[in-house]
Amino acid sequence: MKLRQLSTAAADFDAEFERLRHWSAETDAAIEARVAGILADVRQRGDAAVLEYTARFDRMTVGSVAALEITQAELQAALASITPGQRSALEAAAKRVRAYHARQLEVCGLSWSYRDDDGNLLGQKVTPLDRVGIYVPGGKAAYPSSVLMNAIPAHVAGVQDIIMVVPTPDGARNPLVLAAAAVAGVHRVFAVGGAQAVAALAYGTATIPRVDKITGPGNAYVASAKKHVFGQVGIDMIAGPSEILVIADGTTPPDWVAMDLFSQAEHDELAQSILLSPDAAFLAAVRASMERLLPTLPREAVIRASLEGRGALILTRSMEEACEISNAIAPEHLEISAEQPQRWEPLLRHAGAIFMGAYTSESLGDYCAGPNHVLPTAGTARFSSPLGVYDFQKRSSLIEVSAQGAQSLGGIASELAHGEGLQAHARAAELRLR
Amino acid sequence: MKLRQLSTAAADFDAEFERLRHWSAETDAAIEARVAGILADVRQRGDAAVLEYTARFDRMTVGSVAALEITQAELQAALASITPGQRSALEAAAKRVRAYHARQLEVCGLSWSYRDDDGNLLGQKVTPLDRVGIYVPGGKAAYPSSVLMNAIPAHVAGVQDIIMVVPTPDGARNPLVLAAAAVAGVHRVFAVGGAQAVAALAYGTATIPRVDKITGPGNAYVASAKKHVFGQVGIDMIAGPSEILVIADGTTPPDWVAMDLFSQAEHDELAQSILLSPDAAFLAAVRASMERLLPTLPREAVIRASLEGRGALILTRSMEEACEISNAIAPEHLEISAEQPQRWEPLLRHAGAIFMGAYTSESLGDYCAGPNHVLPTAGTARFSSPLGVYDFQKRSSLIEVSAQGAQSLGGIASELAHGEGLQAHARAAELRLR
Numbered sequence: 001m002k003l004r005q006l007s008t009a010a011a012d013f014d015a016e017f018e019r020l021r022h023w024s025a026e027t028d029a030a031i032e033a034r035v036a037g038i039l040a041d042v043r044q045r046g047d048a049a050v051l052e053y054t055a056r057f058d059r060m061t062v063g064s065v066a067a068l069e070i071t072q073a074e075l076q077a078a079l080a081s082i083t084p085g086q087r088s089a090l091e092a093a094a095k096r097v098r099a100y101h102a103r104q105l106e107v108c109g110l111s112w113s114y115r116d117d118d119g120n121l122l123g124q125k126v127t128p129l130d131r132v133g134i135y136v137p138g139g140k141a142a143y144p145s146s147v148l149m150n151a152i153p154a155h156v157a158g159v160q161d162i163i164m165v166v167p168t169p170d171g172a173r174n175p176l177v178l179a180a181a182a183v184a185g186v187h188r189v190f191a192v193g194g195a196q197a198v199a200a201l202a203y204g205t206a207t208i209p210r211v212d213k214i215t216g217p218g219n220a221y222v223a224s225a226k227k228h229v230f231g232q233v234g235i236d237m238i239a240g241p242s243e244i245l246v247i248a249d250g251t252t253p254p255d256w257v258a259m260d261l262f263s264q265a266e267h268d269e270l271a272q273s274i275l276l277s278p279d280a281a282f283l284a285a286v287r288a289s290m291e292r293l294l295p296t297l298p299r300e301a302v303i304r305a306s307l308e309g310r311g312a313l314i315l316t317r318s319m320e321e322a323c324e325i326s327n328a329i330a331p332e333h334l335e336i337s338a339e340q341p342q343r344w345e346p347l348l349r350h351a352g353a354i355f356m357g358a359y360t361s362e363s364l365g366d367y368c369a370g371p372n373h374v375l376p377t378a379g380t381a382r383f384s385s386p387l388g389v390y391d392f393q394k395r396s397s398l399i400e401v402s403a404q405g406a407q408s409l410g411g412i413a414s415e416l417a418h419g420e421g422l423q424a425h426a427r428a429a430e431l432r433l434r
Numbered sequence: 435m436k437l438r439q440l441s442t443a444a445a446d447f448d449a450e451f452e453r454l455r456h457w458s459a460e461t462d463a464a465i466e467a468r469v470a471g472i473l474a475d476v477r478q479r480g481d482a483a484v485l486e487y488t489a490r491f492d493r494m495t496v497g498s499v500a501a502l503e504i505t506q507a508e509l510q511a512a513l514a515s516i517t518p519g520q521r522s523a524l525e526a527a528a529k530r531v532r533a534y535h536a537r538q539l540e541v542c543g544l545s546w547s548y549r550d551d552d553g554n555l556l557g558q559k560v561t562p563l564d565r566v567g568i569y570v571p572g573g574k575a576a577y578p579s580s581v582l583m584n585a586i587p588a589h590v591a592g593v594q595d596i597i598m599v600v601p602t603p604d605g606a607r608n609p610l611v612l613a614a615a616a617v618a619g620v621h622r623v624f625a626v627g628g629a630q631a632v633a634a635l636a637y638g639t640a641t642i643p644r645v646d647k648i649t650g651p652g653n654a655y656v657a658s659a660k661k662h663v664f665g666q667v668g669i670d671m672i673a674g675p676s677e678i679l680v681i682a683d684g685t686t687p688p689d690w691v692a693m694d695l696f697s698q699a700e701h702d703e704l705a706q707s708i709l710l711s712p713d714a715a716f717l718a719a720v721r722a723s724m725e726r727l728l729p730t731l732p733r734e735a736v737i738r739a740s741l742e743g744r745g746a747l748i749l750t751r752s753m754e755e756a757c758e759i760s761n762a763i764a765p766e767h768l769e770i771s772a773e774q775p776q777r778w779e780p781l782l783r784h785a786g787a788i789f790m791g792a793y794t795s796e797s798l799g800d801y802c803a804g805p806n807h808v809l810p811t812a813g814t815a816r817f818s819s820p821l822g823v824y825d826f827q828k829r830s831s832l833i834e835v836s837a838q839g840a841q842s843l844g845g846i847a848s849e850l851a852h853g854e855g856l857q858a859h860a861r862a863a864e865l866r867l868r
Contacts, residue, residue: 089853090850108541109542121790125779142854144853266859349561351830353830359835359837369554369843371558382646384668385829390824395820396784396815397805398788401803422697427697427727429795431690431693432798
């Protein structure tokens with residue numbers, strides 16, 4: 001395998017590192033234009049346009065959008081159709097994800113207020129969104145775990161109407177995805193996908209209700225459509241290719257680290273897997289593990305393409321330097337595979353999720369540890385966060401000024417309002433002065 | 435004044451209400467194209483491009499971008515130059531805004547974690563953004579209060595580098611704006627504005643450092659530039675025209691309500707002021723107050739244009755119905771001007787800020803009550819929140835799976851990973867099984 005190896009001590013490291021980090025989120029003008037057309041069409045013609053695009057792109061011809069709804073009975077039938085092992089795994093994962101997000105709600109998702117010395121009440125009221133849409137891809141990237149990770153935080157937040165859309169090309173439904181919708185408490189499901197599904201959720205049609213926010217992954221058309229409707233509705237981040245960065249002190253079995261790198265690389269050819277260690281012998285051992293294990297994996301070709309295209313082993317001068325490099329990358333998934341992960345964790349400033357210790361393989365977090373697997377990619381962990389209960393809530397400031405408070409605040413507001421040339425603001429404050 | 439009056443009992447109410455709510459956020463293709471050009475140019479040529487656009491748009495010709503930096507000494511000089519009354523008002527407002535946001539940090543901005551029954555550690559690490567950019571408009575909408583409202587939450591969050599940009603056309607600096615920057619703890623200020631300032635912050639130049647997030651209001655060029663760079667950096671919401679909705683039970687002095695409606699309308703011709711009340715006599719009294727008070731205000735022309743264009747008095751059947759209508763609008767500012775505001779507050783689901791009781795004029799909240807005055811507009815309070823400390827922080831999931839936890843989680847993850855066709859994920863979990 002032609003997996004590149006860098007060393008921070010090399011003269012050309014900065015240039016090599018820059019090349020490694022490069023990923024362009026440039027959008028395709030042709031896709032943008034087609035998406036804009038689909039959005040405008042669905043906005044204007046509603047159900048009729050949704051039906052036409054579904055017939056054209058998914059080869060599904062039905063008489064009405066209502067016929068594209070997948071009923072609760074069908075979701076329950078899907079849940080009954082999967083193996084008992086799959087069902088109990090789905091339910092166990094859902095239970096853990098729910099427990100974690102319930103804790104999140106409790107810690108940082110509740111209304112609060114206080115009264116200051118003048119008797120003014122100040123605070124924030126936190127309320128769930130009324131209705132959200134969850135986009136679930138069809139085809140090769142149809143992941144039941146994503147249904148759990150999007151729908152459960154919405155459910156825990158108290159969203160009353162969770163609408164899922166999922167394309168079913170040629171009518172092919174994924175029973176695990178539908179079973180996950182049943183387990184996660186999705187309220188309605190429509191077999192619609194692409195930009196037309198995003199448009200239907202953003203603008204509403206006679207059959208598909210308008211939502212307040214759309215989350216969930218999708219292809220370039222879906223991503224472009226979400227960016228277009230941002231402002232009309234809320235959206236989550238636009239995801240780039242998935243990434244893992246492992247910082248290893250050399251104490252983890254090399255096979256474990258090799259498989260963790262593979263588990264990212266198997267997602268797609270653009271996924272990125274990077275291993276950092278100050279231990280050259282460990283890097284060599286992981287490389288040997290990779291060579292030995294790769295041929296045993298069904299997705300060998302994808303993994304090889306991903307690793308050769310965007311992967312790297314990086315020899316660092318120290319664990320501290322490895323942490324600095326990780327901060328510069330701000331990876332989506334960060335494993336600190338070390339004997340004392342708590343020692344390094346405070347040095348790690350930017351990451352979607354931090355997996356600490358040799359036992360914490362990313363895959364456990366992807367499915368069932370509890371935290372969300374929807375994480376900021378492509379360096380956006382510098383400024384954004386995992387999907388959470390907070391994404392399905394919004395806050396309203398609460399202010400109740402007392403008669404006494406209006407006296408002290410009125411003078412300040414009046415002075416500043418005059419300074420800004422906003423006399424009606426000033427007068428509104430002054431009218432409350434005794 | 436031709437201020438429209440609606441009644442929810444009228445047959446044409448729904449249609450009239452729809453017309454009232456209409457506001458189009460359509461973007462101007464010509465502006466988009468010009469902005470895209472400026473962004474690409476600054477990205478490629480850095481400082482040189484910033485200098486050229488500043489010379490062209492702000493008629494400021496200097497030899498280097500460094501010469502456009504406004505030093506801390508200059509900020510302090512501005513603070514020393516304003517009147518003692520202005521200075522103490524600025525400082526008092528800053529103190530209250532800081533206290534409120536400190537409470538916000540304490541309630542919902544701290545890291546948390548717990549261990550589950552298997553000894554797995556789960557939680558979230560909350561950290562400040564490294565560096566943020568604050569856009570402050572020049573010209574007629576140059577508001578020192580906006581400097582406080584953007585910079586203080588960033589400061590409270592612990593952002594180490596707060597970079598402010600503000601255009602100074604023809605070299606004209608606003609001393610109150612610079613004084614506010616000094617009071618709010620802004621770290622660096624550049625006299626640059628427009629799309630070129632957004633580009634410099636998003637991509638970095640030799641002189642202006644790249645930031646992680648850009649907040650603050652601006653004109654159509656700035657809004658378009660922020661939308662373009664979203665993803666490269668974080669941004670706050672794109673603001674539409676400002677709005678107030680007052681629900682009155684008829685117990686507030688009509689002059690107070692009239693002036694509160696004016697204080698929104700005076701912002702600009704597109705601002706929207708709506709009064710809802712079940713008390714027809716009160717609506718008439720407020721109208722009479724408006725007719726009497728309007729000629730006394732310097733910004734009479736703007737207020738009249740705004741009220742005649744987008745304002746309304748609405749007679750409702752009840753306070754409950756007024757609350758429902760308010761929820762449909764999801765206003766930026768919502769005054770519940772009633773004797774028992776606490777009675778109605780639970781019915782109010784969507785609003786940027788809720789001002790409770792007759793003494794709580796919006797203007798007190800705009801300047802100094804403590805909560806932020808940067809609020810979601812144009813119905814986006816359905817899914818978004820006031821600017822806050824949380825906008826200057828990001829979260830990383832924390833996961834540490836114990837050896838024991840890896841046994842129970844491994845089986846679940848393996849089952850689900852096989853179900854998704856991701857065998858490396860499954861193997862990574864299985865390797866940790868004893």
